[in-house]
Amino acid sequence: xxxxxxxxxxxxxxxxxxxxxxGLWAALNEVYPTTxxxxxxxxxxxxxxxxxPKRYQAEARRRLREMYEAxxxxxxxxxxxxxxxxxxxxxxxxxxxTVLWDWGDFVTFYHYPKEHWIHLGTTNPLESIFSGVRLxxxxxxxxxxxxxxxxxxxxIVERLSRNWRAxxxxxNLMTLVLEGREFKDGIL
Numbered sequence: 414x415x416x417x418x419x420x421x422x423x424x425x426x427x428x429x430x431x432x433x434x435x436g437l438w439a440a441l442n443e444v445y446p447t448t449x450x451x452x453x454x455x456x457x458x459x460x461x462x463x464x465x466p467k468r469y470q471a472e473a474r475r476r477l478r479e480m481y482e483a484x485x486x487x488x489x490x491x492x493x494x495x496x497x498x499x500x501x502x503x504x505x506x507x508x509x510x511t512v513l514w515d516w517g518d519f520v521t522f523y524h525y526p527k528e529h530w531i532h533l534g535t536t537n538p539l540e541s542i543f544s545g546v547r548l549x550x551x552x553x554x555x556x557x558x559x560x561x562x563x564x565x566x567x568x569i570v571e572r573l574s575r576n577w578r579a580x581x582x583x584x585n586l587m588t589l590v591l592e593g594r595e596f597k598d599g600i601l
Contacts (some may be wrong), residue, residue: 414440415440415441415443415444415445416444419444425445425447425448426445426448427448427449427590427591428448428449428450428521428524428525428533429441429445429448429449429450429451430452430453430533430534430535431450431451431452431453432452432453433452438450449521449524450518451518451519451521451522451533451534452515452518452519453534453535454477454478454481454519454534454535455535456535457511457519458473458477458478460511461473461477461508461511461512462474464505464507464508464511465505465508469503469505469508473508476496477512480492480493480496481534484599485523485598486520486523486598487598489520489523490520493512493513493516496512497509497512497513500512521533522534523596523597523598523599524595524596524597525590525596525599526582526586526589526590526599527598527599527600528582528586528599529580529581529582529586529590530599531581532580532581589601
């Protein structure tokens with residue numbers, strides 16, 4: 414898929430947001446090696462919660478959200494270190510290791526304008542579009558022509574995309590990003 418996009422003219426993306434699909438990251442490294450990785454915080458929260466007993470899960474969600482919402486990368490990492498120490502203190506090594514795993518890919522958003530962070534930190538908005546497409550898949554299976562099925566899926570995505578939220582900060586900030594201007598902790 415990525416090779417096809419590249420061959421059809423997609424220039425190298427600056428960053429890509431995704432979950433733990435290791436095949437995607439490997440393919441991205443092969444086809445677009447300079448693209449930065451941003452891992453989905455919502456998926457990380459559920460992964461950490463899955464390693465914890467039920468009594469610790471609500472705190473995990475709260476603590477990880479605090480990290481994600483920290484105003485600077487340093488503060489985010491300080492919150493991470495305190496939480497990991499707390500997990501280790503109560504014998505939750507697996508959850509602590511899950512918090513730390515691929516950490517660099519979770520803080521990439523700090524290299525972009527603060528206004529864009531909400532768009533970069535999670536794949537959930539895109540996944541909600543695909544859940545709508547999945548509802549139409551049963552109808553596409555009954556279609557005899559591939560083109561008709563693709564058209565139906567395209568029209569579903571097109572319709573659902575009308576509800577997409579516009580990029581915060583507008584074209585001005587995006588222009589700065591595309592020019593290669595450097596942002597640290599969301600500030601130019």
